[in-house]
Amino acid sequence: MIDYDTYEEFYDPETYDLICDPFNEDMPTIEQWAKTTGEPLLDLACGTGRMSIHLALKGYEVTGVDIVxxxxxxxxxxxxxxxASIDFVVSDARDFHLHKQFPFIFMIMNAFQFLPARPDHEAMLACVREHLTPDGYFLFETRNPSPRNLYEPRHPQAEHYTTVDGRQLITTDHEYYDPMTQIQHCTGHLQFTYADGRTEARTNRVALRYVFPQEMEALLYYNGFKIHTVYGDWQRNPLTAESPAMIYVCQKRD
Known part of the structure; x- marks a missing residue:
């Protein structure tokens, strides 16, 4: 059961960017697929536009959709x-209708895990099918449900940042995995320290749904997709039991 707002960390996009914007390991793979498929591109659950802006500055026509x-x-x-010229739209990945199709749709930064149950997955996949060209590709990323991801601390040590306005930020977190719902409940603790010594504490909670490989294969098949490729990381290595991620590239199934 999720009895909290799992999107609360996204209501402070400046802090989100401080932590997440430097990540760029996914850019070569997304660029490769964009070059292969051509435009327009759909960045589903685009966040603050990290990838959308990167691709738009490369000359691609990009639409970005996010619920927050x-x-x-x-x-x-x-x-x-x-x-950068980008069409950004506030909409839910489970219920969006842009009245156009795309040869490449991608959903990265583990946004798939914010869909907590099968009906949510199916609604999102139906929307993707609606917006994907007949020969188009849908790429999405989710964490591999390995014992390491499920049960070991994601960040065992506190992490330190400096905000754009000079505050010092220390983050710590802990996780609890519920095997019955396949949801990992993550609690992040943020401690801000101002120049005058004042402090501010915040807590963000996130619910991350895990899907196992055989379960994912069935989910995609019965919702009208075929798997083209599966990567285990952004270096495009094959998926193994110890891979950090499951990155699926799919097409519509006849």
């Missing part, structure tokens, strides 16, 4: 600051 208005507002400002 604060994230889209931040993405629009970042795109404007960098001179």
């Amino acid at each position: 208005p604060q994230m889209i507002a931040r993405a629009q400002q970042k795109a404007a600051d960098r001179g």
Whole structure:
């Protein structure tokens, strides 16, 4: 049972960017597929536009969709600051209708895990099918349900950051995995320290749904997709039991 707002960490997009924006390991693979398929591109659960802006500055036509208005507002400002033209839309990945199709749709940064149950997965996949061209590709990323990901601390040590306005930020977190729901409940603790010594504490909670490989194969098949490729990481190594991620590239099934 999820009795909290699992999107609460996204209501502060500036702090989200401080932690997540430097990540770039996924860019070569996404660029490769964008080059293979051509445009337009759909960045589903685009967050603050990290990948959308990167691709738009490479010359691609990009649409970004995210459920959190604060994230889209931040993405629009970042795109404007960098001179990138992107159509950003506030909408739910389970219920969006853009009235156009795309040869490449991608859903990265483990956004798939914010869909907590099978009906959510099926609704999202139906929307993707609606928006995918007949020969198009859908790429999405989710963490591999390995014992390490499920039961070992993701960040065993506190992490330190400096915000753009000079505050010091220390983050710690802990996780609990419920094997019956396949949901990992993650609690993040953020401690901000101001220049004058004042402190501010926040807590963010996130519910991450895990899907096992055989379960994923059935989920995709019975929702009209065939698997083209599966990577175990962004270096495009094959999926193994110890891989950190499961990155699926799919097409519509006849």
